[in-house]
Amino acid sequence: MTEGIDQLIYNDEFPGLAYNKFTGQFFGRKSGNPIGRMHNKGYWRIACGKKCYLAHRLAWFFCYGVWPTEIDHIDNNKLNNSIGNLREVTHQLNQLNMPLRSNNTSGVKGVNWDKHRKRWRASGRNRKTGSRASTSNYDATDSQL
Numbered sequence: 001m002t003e004g005i006d007q008l009i010y011n012d013e014f015p016g017l018a019y020n021k022f023t024g025q026f027f028g029r030k031s032g033n034p035i036g037r038m039h040n041k042g043y044w045r046i047a048c049g050k051k052c053y054l055a056h057r058l059a060w061f062f063c064y065g066v067w068p069t070e071i072d073h074i075d076n077n078k079l080n081n082s083i084g085n086l087r088e089v090t091h092q093l094n095q096l097n098m099p100l101r102s103n104n105t106s107g108v109k110g111v112n113w114d115k116h117r118k119r120w121r122a123s124g125r126n127r128k129t130g131s132r133a134s135t136s137n138y139d140a141t142d143s144q145l
Contacts, residue, residue: 009062014048019062024081026055042078055081060088070094 008018010029017035018027026046028035036055039045044055059081060068072089073080076099089097105113106120114121 011062011065014058014062017046017048017058017062019059021059021063021083024055024059024079024083024085026058044079044081056086059083060086072097 007020007022008027009021010018016029018029019025020027025034026036027033036044036046039054046053046055046058056071056073056078057068060066060071060083063083068088070089070091072087072094074085074087074097076097077085100107100109110124111120111122113119
């Protein structure tokens with residue numbers, strides 16, 4: 001831990017922890033060893049006292065001194081908690097940055113195969129009203145999507 005020691009950030013509310021803003025790792029302040037473990041949803045979790053914190057939220061607090069409403073991992077890597085990879089966003093923007101779902105067959109967000117009409121269908125939401133909108137069905141080959 002001697003290398004890059006100037007990159008460590010400390011916070012008075014968490015005296016036992018140190019955070020490296022470039023690697024995104026947390027360390028025990030006395031031991032100098034990396035701390036934390038994997039959360040069941042794939043995020044890194046840090047135990048401090050009797051409470052557990054998600055590492056990305058704790059990283060934001062260490063750097064900016066406020067708890068974020070919602071944090072987005074820009075590269076979609078839940079374990080990359082370097083501050084340069086984190087941004088505070090609205091829930092809507094966070095949902096837009098999600099990777100494609102595993103059951104997506106088109107390879108494009110908002111486009112799915114209509115089994116009954118045997119055509120591709122595009123859908124989305126109106127940003128002003130929040131209502132769901134769907135375009136008319138259309139024929140397309142996979143290369144046109």
